[in-house]
Structures are given as structure tokens and as C-alpha cells.
Amino acid sequence: MMIHALSDVQTKDIGIDTNIWQYCVVLPKASIGSNCNICSHCFIENDVSIANNVTIKSGVQIWDGITIEDNVFIGPNVTFANDKYPRSKQYPETFLKTVVKKGASVGANATISPGIIIYEDAIVGAGSVVTKDVPKNTLVVGNPARIIKNLENETK
Structure with a gap:
């Protein structure tokens, strides 16, 4: 595991062979698996x-309620949202769950609206705005x- 000295990583729940590069902030209750590159x-x-x-490429924020499963690629500056009706200083009791399978x-x-499921082996094209679930493959x-x-039927 490598955590760059210029990052603020507060969680201890990080798997082996994961790299977290400079200027990242990871809060204490986050869970990050093995062999990841942040x-x-x-x-x-x-x-x-x-x-x-x-x-997870540069410039990505991953908010409360988001789950990212094995072997996922998140491109640079992908935007996730977790609140359908955000208001300043008003927070929902629970945030909508977003899952990238x-x-x-x-x-x-790409922009991913709250409460979305991107199913197994799906691809979201650059710059897309995802407003509903993305089916498998x-x-x-x-x-x-x-x-x-x-x-x-595409080859991997």
C-alpha cells in the first residue's frame, strides 16, 4: 500500500497494493479494497x-451512499450526486444509494444522478449524463x- 505524503487519508480500511496519490482526502469510515489506484x-x-x-482517475468525488464493486474504472472528473433535491444546510436522513457493479x-x-445502478460490464461514455439505471453489458x-x-458479444 502506498499513500502519498500530501494526502489526508483517515481510514484504516484499505487493502494491500492500493495506491492513493497526492491531494486526496479519504474520510475515516470509507472502505477501499486491494489493488486499487486512487x-x-x-x-x-x-x-x-x-x-x-x-x-479512480483524478478529480473524482465519491459521496456518502456510493458503492463501487470489483474491477471498475471511473474516469477523470466523473461527477456523482447523492441528493436529488439539494439545499444549503439541509441534509436528508439517508442519502440515495448508487452502485457501480x-x-x-x-x-x-460523466455525471451520475443519485440512486442509479450501473450494472455489470456496462460502459458510460465520456460526458454522458446518467439519469436512470444502465443495464448489464x-x-x-x-x-x-x-x-x-x-x-x-464484444471481446474483452
Whole structure:
């Protein structure tokens, strides 16, 4: 495990062979698995679970209520939201749960609305705005994101 000296990592729940680069903040109750790469300028809140073999590129904030399963790729500057009706200084009792299932990829600058499930091996194209669940083995793009391809028979 490598935690860059210029990061503020408060959790002890980090697996082996995980790298957390400079200018990251990870709060104390977050859970991060093994063999992950958390690139610079990321923020990971408390009620967050990140599994094994996950790559999170620079500039990503992962808020309370977000679960990222094994072998997921999160591109640079992906934006997650966890509150459908945000107001300053007003917080819901619980945040909506967002799950990125195993093997999924989310392209750069995509926006993921709260309460979404991105199913296994799905791909969200760069810049897409995801407003509803993304089915397994599909490619979605656009605003709002729409299915443009079934990836079931694609080689990996």
C-alpha cells in the first residue's frame, strides 16, 4: 500500500497494493479494497465502499451512499450526486444509494444522478449524463444517456 505524503487519508480500511496519490482526502469510515489506484485530487466520503482492482482517475468525488464493486474504472472528473433535491444546510436522513457493479466503466466527465445502478460490464461514455439505471453489458452515451450498443458479444 502506498499513500502519498500530501494526502489526508483517515481510514484504516484499505487493502494491500492500493495506491492513493497526492491531494486526496479519504474520510475515516470509507472502505477501499486491494489493488486499487486512487489518482490525485480525489475525495472519498464516509459511507463509501470501494472493492478490489478499482481505478479512480483524478478529480473524482465519491459521496456518502456510493458503492463501487470489483474491477471498475471511473474516469477523470466523473461527477456523482447523492441528493436529488439539494439545499444549503439541509441534509436528508439517508442519502440515495448508487452502485457501480463489477466490471463497469464510467468515462471522463460523466455525471451520475443519485440512486442509479450501473450494472455489470456496462460502459458510460465520456460526458454522458446518467439519469436512470444502465443495464448489464450496454454502452450508453449522451444527455440524457441512452443505450447505443449491446456489448454482450464484444471481446474483452
